[in-house]
Amino acid sequence: MKIPEGKTITLTFLSTNRKEKEKRWAVNVVLSGGASFGDVFKVKAEDAEGNKIPEAVFEFAGTLVDIKDGVGGISYDDFIKGKHEKGVWLKRPGVEPVPGLLTFA
Numbered sequence: 001m002k003i004p005e006g007k008t009i010t011l012t013f014l015s016t017n018r019k020e021k022e023k024r025w026a027v028n029v030v031l032s033g034g035a036s037f038g039d040v041f042k043v044k045a046e047d048a049e050g051n052k053i054p055e056a057v058f059e060f061a062g063t064l065v066d067i068k069d070g071v072g073g074i075s076y077d078d079f080i081k082g083k084h085e086k087g088v089w090l091k092r093p094g095v096e097p098v099p100g101l102l103t104f105a
Helices: 076-081
Strands: 008-015 025-032 040-047 055-060 063-068 071-075 089-092 095-103
Touching: 025 055, 025 095, 040 055, 040 063, 040 076, 071 076
Parallel strands: none
Antiparallel strands: 008 025, 008 095, 025 040, 040 071, 055 063, 055 089, 063 071, 089 095
């Protein structure tokens, strides 16, 4: 996967549970141009109000990404290795795991 140097692509995932506000979430994975093995992509997680999620695990690309204060990271290596994995989940303490989907805006 090649992203031109100086460009970024943001993948936005939203929770599939839209009825229960306390279970809603949005996660952005920022893919930076020119990335290669050893680099890390930033992962940002917010709740339904746009607040940083204090603690969670984002399951994406076959990898468990730890989220602290709304931010985590996934290595380029793990992203490439798991790019065909379909499961997307956000797991927060005290809240049942909620699946999500890639969105296009």
